[in-house]
Amino acid sequence: MDRTVDADIVIVGGGICGLATALALHRKRIKSLVLERSENLRATGAAIIVHANGWRALDQLGIGSTLRQTAIQIQGGRFISLNEAEPMEFPFGVDQELRCLKRTDLMKAMADNLPAGTIRTNCQVLSIELDPLTRSPQLLLSNGSILQAKVVIGCDGVNSAIANMFGLHRTKLLLFSTCVARGFTNFPNGHEFGSEFAMMSRDQVQLGRIPVSDKLVYWFVTRPRTSKDSTIWKDPVLIRQSLIESMKGFPEGAVEIIRNCKLSFLHLTELKYRAPWDLVFNKFRKGTVTIAGDAMHATGPFIAQGGSASIEDALVLARCLAQKKAEETAEINIAEAEEAFDQYVKERKMRNFWLSLHSFLVGKKLDTKSSIVRFIILAIMGILFRDPDWHSRYHCGVL
Numbered sequence: 104m105d106r107t108v109d110a111d112i113v114i115v116g117g118g119i120c121g122l123a124t125a126l127a128l129h130r131k132r133i134k135s136l137v138l139e140r141s142e143n144l145r146a147t148g149a150a151i152i153v154h155a156n157g158w159r160a161l162d163q164l165g166i167g168s169t170l171r172q173t174a175i176q177i178q179g180g181r182f183i184s185l186n187e188a189e190p191m192e193f194p195f196g197v198d199q200e201l202r203c204l205k206r207t208d209l210m211k212a213m214a215d216n217l218p219a220g221t222i223r224t225n226c227q228v229l230s231i232e233l234d235p236l237t238r239s240p241q242l243l244l245s246n247g248s249i250l251q252a253k254v255v256i257g258c259d260g261v262n263s264a265i266a267n268m269f270g271l272h273r274t275k276l277l278l279f280s281t282c283v284a285r286g287f288t289n290f291p292n293g294h295e296f297g298s299e300f301a302m303m304s305r306d307q308v309q310l311g312r313i314p315v316s317d318k319l320v321y322w323f324v325t326r327p328r329t330s331k332d333s334t335i336w337k338d339p340v341l342i343r344q345s346l347i348e349s350m351k352g353f354p355e356g357a358v359e360i361i362r363n364c365k366l367s368f369l370h371l372t373e374l375k376y377r378a379p380w381d382l383v384f385n386k387f388r389k390g391t392v393t394i395a396g397d398a399m400h401a402t403g404p405f406i407a408q409g410g411s412a413s414i415e416d417a418l419v420l421a422r423c424l425a426q427k428k429a430e431e432t433a434e435i436n437i438a439e440a441e442e443a444f445d446q447y448v449k450e451r452k453m454r455n456f457w458l459s460l461h462s463f464l465v466g467k468k469l470d471t472k473s474s475i476v477r478f479i480i481l482a483i484m485g486i487l488f489r490d491p492d493w494h495s496r497y498h499c500g501v502l
């Protein structure tokens with residue numbers, strides 16, 4: 104087997120979290136290497152809603168102002184219940200920054216700001232272990248080679264290979280009984296939705312509609328999983344058809360958005376999550392290995408915070424590593440990295456737990472058909488999350 108000692112800091116996964124971590128480290132003049140299994144950087148899922156806390160973190164990364172030019176500011180919203188004979192509307196205000204970003208714009212802004220050679224694509228990590236003698240992490244790659252690193256940060260998403268090291272195996276992931284389809288619809292002559300975020304719901308089906316620009320609208324449909332889903336998930340035409348079928352009783356204009364969607368961006372996803380309580384007792388560090396983003400806290404999309412939380416993780420990780428490093432020019436040593444990771448986990452654990460719990464409760468409320476269970480969940484949420492926007496008021500601090 105080939106053995107290569109390539110980099111001090113290796114980041115596994117070039118998604119939102121991996122790129123944000125590499126960029127945050129770069130801003131602190133710390134070099135890293137990102138290993139991404141895909142041929143190109145992936146931006147699955149069309150768009151991402153970014154709350155004010157996410158924008159604060161993007162500003163710290165130095166890409167907030169570029170990205171703001173690509174996404175309009177949402178000014179207000181409406182919940183529309185379609186369960187009654189006449190639709191019932193509940194307007195809500197948006198008092199903090201809220202925008203919807205194309206995932207490709209976000210990934211590009213991060214990748215463009217990284218030094219050449221930071222990202223290595225077509226590079227899948229199969230497993231990781233600590234060298235019994237030196238305790239340094241060794242990554243087994245799919246091409247059969249072994250890469251030795253001083254420090255490894257697993258940002259490899261919900262099915263993380265690195266998370267196995269912490270006892271967080273894929274088999275421990277749970278599934279919501281709902282699934283989500285997401286996509287874009289283009290309005291060449293402009294749409295009529297202004298800067299409004301609308302959510303419509305009828306029974307267990309929900310449509311969310313949020314403009315990205317004055318011509319592009321991002322939408323998502325949440326509906327119960329069906330036995331057909333495993334056969335249609337690769338076929339956008341069938342996904343679209345199944346969505347239209349599930350939207351009986353929705354206004355024609357809403358169905359029209361789905362009918363006219365861009366098929367190339369249409370995506371159906373089952374919703375895996377890590378139980379919130381799994382976050383509480385784990386140390387999330389072994390030697391000089393830790394995890395971040397969905398690898399640590401896959402939550403489901405119900406409060407639209409997974410991406411922003413991943414960027415916050417990245418920022419805190421880079422800050423902790425930079426603070427522990429003896430000198431700016433020196434290489435990080437093992438003891439410093441271990442201390443930095445312990446500090447990172449301490450700062451992030453409870454933030455991610457509460458985000459995860461909130462998302463879990465909203466997801467379970469949507470999952471259940473029982474009005475008693477729904478009432479209990481609403482009561483718990485009323486006690487724990489009296490301010491429904493608590494999550495976006497957070498500031499993860501300066502880089």
Ligand SMILES: Cc1cc2nc3c(=O)[nH]c(=O)nc-3n(C[C@H](O)[C@H](O)[C@H](O)COP(=O)(O)OP(=O)(O)OC[C@H]3O[C@@H](n4cnc5c(N)ncnc54)[C@H](O)[C@@H]3O)c2cc1C
Binds near residue numbers: 140226229
């Ligand atoms: C339906 C849905 C809607 C969502 N909507 C929102 C939203 O509106 N707002 C929001 O903030 N969040 C949202 N999220 C959550 C958000 O998408 C995730 O939290 C975020 O993408 C996590 O980023 P990540 O980098 O940790 O993981 P990922 O984005 O999954 O990236 C992981 C990367 O690692 C790579 N990889 C995986 N395994 C390996 C390996 N073994 N070796 C090398 N590379 C590997 C993958 O190819 C991928 O590029 C949503 C999630 C879902 C499912």
